[in-house]
Amino acid sequence: MSTTDTVRSAPAESRRPATGLRPRRSFRADIQALRAVAVMLVVLDHLGWVPGGYVGVDIFFVISGFLITSHLLKELTATGRIRLGSFYARRVRRLLPAAFTVLAVGTAAAMMWQPYDRWAASAAEMLASTFYAENWALAAKAVDYSASSESATFAQHYWSLSVEEQFYLAWPLLLLALFWVAVRSRKANARVMLIGIAAALVASLVFSVVITSLSPSEAYFVTPARVWEFGAGALVALGLGCRTLGPRRAQAIGIAGWALVAFSAVTYNHETPFPGWLALVPVLGTAFVILAGSFGRRPALGKVLGWTPVQYLGDVSYSLYLWHWPIIVVAPFALGRTLSPLDKVLILVLAILLAAVTKALVEDRGQKSVFLTASTRNTFGAMAAAMALLAALCFTQVQAAEFRGEQDERAAAAAALQPCRGPAAMAPGADCGDRFGPITAAGSPEARKYWKTPPECERSTEEARIGLLCDFSKGTTDADVVWLVGDSHAQHWQAAVFAAAKQRRWIVKTAMAGGCPVADVHFIGFNGHTEAEPAQKCRDWARRVTTAVAEDRPQRVFTSAFARKVAVDDGSGTSGTEQIVAGLHRTWQRWTDAGAKVDVLADPPLSEGVRAADCSVLNVAAPAKCAVERGKAQPLDPLVLAAQSAGNSKVTLVDLTDYFCDAEKCYNVIGGVAVYYDPMHLNREFSELFWPMIVAKIGKD
Numbered sequence: 001m002s003t004t005d006t007v008r009s010a011p012a013e014s015r016r017p018a019t020g021l022r023p024r025r026s027f028r029a030d031i032q033a034l035r036a037v038a039v040m041l042v043v044l045d046h047l048g049w050v051p052g053g054y055v056g057v058d059i060f061f062v063i064s065g066f067l068i069t070s071h072l073l074k075e076l077t078a079t080g081r082i083r084l085g086s087f088y089a090r091r092v093r094r095l096l097p098a099a100f101t102v103l104a105v106g107t108a109a110a111m112m113w114q115p116y117d118r119w120a121a122s123a124a125e126m127l128a129s130t131f132y133a134e135n136w137a138l139a140a141k142a143v144d145y146s147a148s149s150e151s152a153t154f155a156q157h158y159w160s161l162s163v164e165e166q167f168y169l170a171w172p173l174l175l176l177a178l179f180w181v182a183v184r185s186r187k188a189n190a191r192v193m194l195i196g197i198a199a200a201l202v203a204s205l206v207f208s209v210v211i212t213s214l215s216p217s218e219a220y221f222v223t224p225a226r227v228w229e230f231g232a233g234a235l236v237a238l239g240l241g242c243r244t245l246g247p248r249r250a251q252a253i254g255i256a257g258w259a260l261v262a263f264s265a266v267t268y269n270h271e272t273p274f275p276g277w278l279a280l281v282p283v284l285g286t287a288f289v290i291l292a293g294s295f296g297r298r299p300a301l302g303k304v305l306g307w308t309p310v311q312y313l314g315d316v317s318y319s320l321y322l323w324h325w326p327i328i329v330v331a332p333f334a335l336g337r338t339l340s341p342l343d344k345v346l347i348l349v350l351a352i353l354l355a356a357v358t359k360a361l362v363e364d365r366g367q368k369s370v371f372l373t374a375s376t377r378n379t380f381g382a383m384a385a386a387m388a389l390l391a392a393l394c395f396t397q398v399q400a401a402e403f404r405g406e407q408d409e410r411a412a413a414a415a416a417l418q419p420c421r422g423p424a425a426m427a428p429g430a431d432c433g434d435r436f437g438p439i440t441a442a443g444s445p446e447a448r449k450y451w452k453t454p455p456e457c458e459r460s461t462e463e464a465r466i467g468l469l470c471d472f473s474k475g476t477t478d479a480d481v482v483w484l485v486g487d488s489h490a491q492h493w494q495a496a497v498f499a500a501a502k503q504r505r506w507i508v509k510t511a512m513a514g515g516c517p518v519a520d521v522h523f524i525g526f527n528g529h530t531e532a533e534p535a536q537k538c539r540d541w542a543r544r545v546t547t548a549v550a551e552d553r554p555q556r557v558f559t560s561a562f563a564r565k566v567a568v569d570d571g572s573g574t575s576g577t578e579q580i581v582a583g584l585h586r587t588w589q590r591w592t593d594a595g596a597k598v599d600v601l602a603d604p605p606l607s608e609g610v611r612a613a614d615c616s617v618l619n620v621a622a623p624a625k626c627a628v629e630r631g632k633a634q635p636l637d638p639l640v641l642a643a644q645s646a647g648n649s650k651v652t653l654v655d656l657t658d659y660f661c662d663a664e665k666c667y668n669v670i671g672g673v674a675v676y677y678d679p680m681h682l683n684r685e686f687s688e689l690f691w692p693m694i695v696a697k698i699g700k701d
Contacts, residue, residue, distance in 0.1 A: 028290075028293060029305060029306055029311060030254075030289060030290070030292075030293040030302075030305055031063055031066075031067070031290060031293070031314075032305075032310075032311050032314035032315065033304075033305035033306075033310050033311065033314055034059055034063055034286060034289060034290070034314070035059075035060070035063065035313075035314035035317040036310045036311070036312075036313035036314035036317060037056075037059065037261065038056035038057075038059035038060050038063075038317065039056060039313065039314075039317040039320050039321050040053075040056075040313065041053035041054075041055060041056040041059075041265050042054065042056035042057070042321060042324075043320065043321075043324045043348060043351065046324065046325060046328055047328065047344045047347070047348065048344075049344075050265055050266070051266070051268065051269035051270065052264055052265045052266060052267060052268030052269055052272070053265055054268075054270075054274070055261065055264045055265050055268060055279075055281075055282040057160050058229055058275070058279055058282040058283050058286065059261065059282060059286045060160070060164075061163070061164070061167075061226060061229035061230050061233070061283075062229055062230070062232050062233040062283055062286040062287055062290070063233060063286065063290070064164055064167065064230060064233065065167075065171075065229065065230030065231060065232060065233025065234045065237070066233030066234065066236050066237045066290050067233070067237075068167075068168065068171060068230075068234075069171070069175070069197075069233065069234035069237035069238070070237040072087070072171070072172055072175050073175070073193070073237065073238070076175060076176075076179050076189075077189070080179075081176075082172050082175065082176055084172055084173075085376040086376060087172055088168070088169075088376075088380075089376040089379040089380065091165070091168050092379050092380065092383050093366050093367050093369070093372050093373070093379055094363075094366070094367055095161070095165070095318075096366075096383055096386065097362050097363065097365075097366030098318065098319050098322055098358050098359075098362045098363045098366070099129075099158070099161060099322060100130070100386050100387075100390060101358065101362050102322040102323060102326060102358075103126055103129060103130060103155060103158075103390055104390065104393065105326075106122075106126070106154040106155060106326040106330075107122065107123075107126055107154075107393055107394075107397060109154065109326065109330045109334075110122045110153075110154055110330060110397075111397060111400070112334075113330055113333040113334045114330065114333050114617075115333075115617050116400070116401050116404040116405070116445075117401070117405070117442075117444075117445035117448070118151065118153070119397045119398065119400065119401035120397075120398050120401050120402075120445065121151075121153055122153045122154060122155065122397065123394040123395075123397040123398045123401075124137070124394075125137060125138075125153045125155040125156060125158075126153075126154075126155045126390065126393075126394050126397075127390070127391060127394045128155075128158075128162075129155040129158035129161070129162065130387050130390045130391065130394075131387065132158075132161065132162040132165040132166065133162055134155065134156070134158040134159045134161070134162045135159040135160070135162040135163050135166075135221040135222065135223060136162070136221070136222070136223075137159075138156065138159050138221045139218045139220075139221040139222050142215075142217035142218045142220070142221065151613060151614070152329055153329065154325065154326035154329045154330060155326075156325070156329075157321070157322075157325040159221055163221075163223050163226050166223050167223070167226075167227070167230050171230070171234075174196070174197075174200065175193070177196075178192050178193050178196040178197075179192075179193075181196070190238065190239075193238055194235070194238055197231055197234050197235060197238065198231075198235065200227060200228075200231055201227070201228045201231030201232065201234075201235070202228070203228075204224055204225065204226070204227035204228035204231065205228040205277075207224050207225055208224075208225035208226070208228060208275050208276055208277075208279070209276045209277050211225055212225070212273050212274065212275060212276030212277075213273070213276065213531075214531055214533060215531065216273050216274070216276075216529075216531075217529075219274075219275065219276070220274060220275065225275055226275065228283075229275075229279065229283050232283050232284070232286075232287045233286075233287065233290065235287075236287050236290050236291050236294065239294075245291070245292070247298075250291075250292040250293075251292065253288045253291060253292045254288060254289055254292030254293065254301070255301065256285075256288055257284070257285040257286065257287070257288025257289035257290075257291075257292065258285065258289060258301060259285070260281050260282065260284055260285025260288065261282050261285040261286060261289075263281060263285075264278075264281040264282040264285070265282075271528075313352075315359065316352070316355040316356055316358075316359045317355075318359075318363065319354070319355035319356075319358040319359050319362075319363060320351055320352060320355035322355075322358070323350075323351045323354045323355055323358065324347070324348070324351040327347050327350060327351055327354075328347060331343065331347055332614060332618055333614075333617065333618070336618055337618055338612055338614075338615075338618060401445070402444075405443075405444030405445055405446060405447075406444065408441060408442050408443050408444050409443055409444040409447055411440075411441035411443075412441040412442065412443035412444075412447065412685065414441065415440055415441035415672065416685070416689070418672075419432075420432035420433070420435070420671050420672075421671050421672060421673060421689060422670060422671040422672070422673040422685065422686050422689035422690075423656070423659035423660075423670060423671065423686065423689055423690055423693065424671060424689065424692075425670055425671030425672075426658065426659045426660070426662075426670060426671070427659075427693075432671065435667075435670060435671060436623065436624040436627070436667050436669060436670060437623070437624075437669070437672065438620060438621055438622070438623060438669070438672070439616075439620070439623070439669055439672060439673065439674055440672035440673075441672070442674065443685050447684060447685065448674070448677050448683050448684050448685060449677065449684055450488075450491060450492040450494070450495065450677050450681050450682055450683070450684045450687060451488075451491055451492075451494075452495075452684055453468060453470070453494075453498075454470070454498055456470050456471055456472050456498075457469070457470035457498075457508075458470075467510045467511055467512055468508075468509070468510040469507070469508075469509055470498060470501065470507070470508040470509075470510070471507050472498070472501040472502045472504075472505055472506055472507065472508065473505045473506065473507050474505055476505045479505055479506060479507050480504070480505075480506050480507070480554075480555040480556065481506070481507050481509065481552065481554040481555060482497070482501065482506045482507065482508050482509070482554055482555060482556045482557070482558065483508070483509050483510070483511065483549050483552070483554050483556070483557045483558065483559075483596075484497050484508060484509070484510045484511075484512070484557075484558045484559070485510070485511045485512065485518045485545055485549060485557060485558075485559050486512055486517065486518050486559050486560045486561045487512060487513060487514055487515055487516050487517055487518075487526075487560075487561050487562055488512065488514045488515070488562070488680070488681060489560050489561055489562040489603055489680075489681070490512050490558070490559060490560040490561065490601065491510075491512045491514075491681075492677070492681040492682040492684075492687055493558065493560055493601050493682070493687055493690075494510065494512075494687075495684045495685075495687040495688035496687045496688055496689075496690040496691045496694055497558050497691075497694070498688075499688050499691035500691040500694055500695050503691070503695065504695070506556075509552070509554070511545040511548065511549075513538065513541055515527065515529075515538070515562075515565075516538035516541060516542060517538075517542065517561040517562075517563065517566050517580075518542045518545050518546060518559060518561070518587060519542065519561070519580060519583040519584045519586075519587050520542075520543075520546065520583040520584075520586040520587045521566075521568040521570070521579055521580055521582075521583030521584075522539070522568055522569055522570040522571075522579070523535055523538050523539050523542070523566065523567070523568055524567050524568060524569050525566075525567040526538075526562075526565055526566055526567065527562075527565040528565075530567060546587050546590060546591075549590075549591055549594075549596070550590045550591055550593070550594040551594075552594075553594045553595050553596070554596050555595075555596065555597065556596060556597045556598075556599060556698075557591050557596045557597070557598045557599070558599045558601055559588075559598065559599070559600060559601065560600065560601035560602075560603060560639065561603070561639055562603060562680070563580055563584075563603065563637060563638040563639040563642075564603070564606075564635070564637055564638065566580060566638075568580055568583070576638075577638045577641065580638040580639075580642065581638055581641050581642040581645065584638075584639070584642040584643075584646075585642060585645075585646055585648075588600075588642075588646060588648065588651050589648065592648055592650040592651065596650070597650050597651075597652065597698075598648075598650060598651045598652070599652050599654050599694075599697075599698050600639065600640075600642070600643040600651065600652065600653050600654060601654050601656075601694075602637065602639065602640050602643070602653060602654060602655040602656065602657065603637050603639055603640075604656075604657075604660055604675075604682060605628070605630075605633035605634040605657065605660045605661060605666040606628075606632075606633050606634070606635070607633075607668060607675070607676045607679050607680070608679035608680050609679075610628045610632050610633050611626050611628050611668065612626075613679050615668065616668050616669060616674060616676075623667070623668060623669035624667065624669075626667070626668045626669075627665040627666065627667050627668075628665060628666050629664065629665055629666075630661045630662075630663070630664060630665055630666055633660075633661065633665075633666035634657055634660075634661065634666060640653065640655065652697070652698060654694060654697045654698065656690060656693055656694075656697075659690070659693060660675065670686070673685055673686045673689070674686065
């Protein structure tokens with residue numbers, strides 16, 4: 001799973017299991033079975049075995065809505081109020097001890113086995129998880145193109161816990177407000193509650209459908225898009241439709257509910273727009289199962305649901321949820337290999353064992369602690385202290401990463417002077433020994449960021465038509481003006497262009513937007529995303545940039561794009577490749593007509609989709625194991641086709657593929673330098689070392 005591989009999962013509270021399915025006053029074995037099914041769907045999804053297992057999140061949310069609303073309504077009915085302090089303290093004692101334990105252990109495991117350049121991201125998400133804001137942190141990343149290729153952290157699955165905690169914080173206040181309205185208006189409590197909760201459900205569902213269509217990655221994490229799922233459980237808690245069900249009808253509804261859950265888990269996958277209206281299937285399925293077992297009715301599939309292993313999994317579901325994902329994330333690094341099917345089975349077994357221990361020693365003891373249960377003050381004081389300790393651990397992790405980065409930065413600066421460093425090892429006639437050996441002097445994570453800019457650059461003020469204005473002229477009065485335009489695959493060349501600019505004393509202007517090509521095409525999407533509003537913004541921006549470059553009349557324009565992932569459709573019926581090629585020709589012609597030379601930087605060989613994202617870090621001693629056949633890594637590219645067929649003497653193709661690949665294979669470590677920053681972009685150091693090759697390709701001005 002990524003973000004751009006994001007985690008689709010969620011746990012909920014668990015209760016003590018019963019030996020059978022006969023109803024008790026305080027226990028619902030069918031709900032316990034729902035928990036077991038939900039957590040196993042989530043785990044199997046993360047292990048890659050059930051494509052739609054992420055619907056476990058919806059099951060958990062409906063259960064939480066039902067149980068919490070039931071408890072709060074019981075207190076409201078009996079006393080006319082809710083003791084908020086006691087309610088929140090119970091949630092703290094129930095959920096935080098295990099959650100904080102796993103965060104602390106996960107941090108230690110990440111620092112022990114994962115590369116230090118991932119520590120800062122882990123610390124940031126651990127901090128967000130500690131304060132139950134992880135879902136919003138991931139939502140922000142989901143709409144941040146520069147973060148779309150980041151690897152998952154061990155704390156990423158805490159997003160769903162964050163949603164639940166936010167629900168726990170707000171829901172009692174809503175019920176109190178509705179109760180107050182009922183009292184003031186002298187209306188029946190149940191009716192006011194029903195209307196209020198139904199209104200919240202409908203509003204949230206509409207929001208979920210809309211945002212899923214407009215911004216599906218963000219929609220998955222934001223709380224308002226999930227409230228209606230809790231609300232569905234709340235309506236069942238209010239008794240909606242429960243009393244009118246006879247035994248046979250209840251059995252039929254229960255079976256239908258399980259069928260809906262199974263259908264969504266098997267037929268949905270990670271390309272399914274979610275949550276939106278499609279989440280109605282698992283939500284209604286869960287609500288049907290809960291409804292069918294209400295008012296003392298024997299639930300459907302009782303013998304299966306009452307099976308001891310099923311009930312036990314429901315009992316440890318919370319701890320199982322907490323443990324499984326950190327193990328999945330860290331295990332490849334600890335083992336030094338991609339996970340095999342046997343590894344995944346062992347991970348499942350280990351997660352269940354850790355869940356059992358955590359349930360007995362942390363969850364149960366946290367709820368029964370004499371100190372914590374003595375007063376709400378003790379509970380909240382302990383919570384604050386634990387949060388402070390975890391925040392300190394996050395700070396320590398970041399500081400340790402920075403210290404390691406400074407050491408590597410000094411080593412990289414010294415190594416950069418070596419003649420066989422990076423792409424220079426692939427130069428014709430170079431005698432560089434093992435060109436594809438291990439990384440030497442990797443440099444700091446900050447220095448590897450392809451978007452990092454030197455001090456000569458400042459944000460442009462030209463009506464926001466361009467991004468950066470970088471003056472490398474050193475006071476030269478007739479300095480050439482050079483543009484760098486395109487998407488992030490132009491941006492990852494900027495280090496090389498800036499280095500060349502220092503040598504040639506250029507003034508460089510940049511205009512770059514992630515996933516947005518500068519071409520006269522009817523752009524509709526990038527990398528599978530085809531939302532209408534972003535596509536229109538991209539088209540408008542590309543037109544402004546094209547005009548700005550032509551009006552500026554620069555001496556030279558460098559441009560690039562991840563054209564393989566661009567989707568276009570002008571309604572002409574011609575292929576997307578033909579449309580992109582023609583659109584690039586029109587754009588480049590405008591610039592050359594204005595007197596510019598256009599240098600087309602061919603896209604580097606692919607890494608995403610052709611090799612495992614963590615191949616380099618799992619094969620540190622022998623990165624050549626990650627080599628990919630040249631034809632697979634560098635398939636036909638519309639950008640190169642456009643440059644080759646431009647028929648314009650002022651358009652030059654700068655194709656540096658031979659510095660990434662030999663005759664047979666393309667590599668991810670060359671000359672002791674990592675080629676890629678992430679699966680889609682070049683490492684800044686590797687890019688910067690290309691400047692002599694680019695200067696040689698474009699010739700003299």
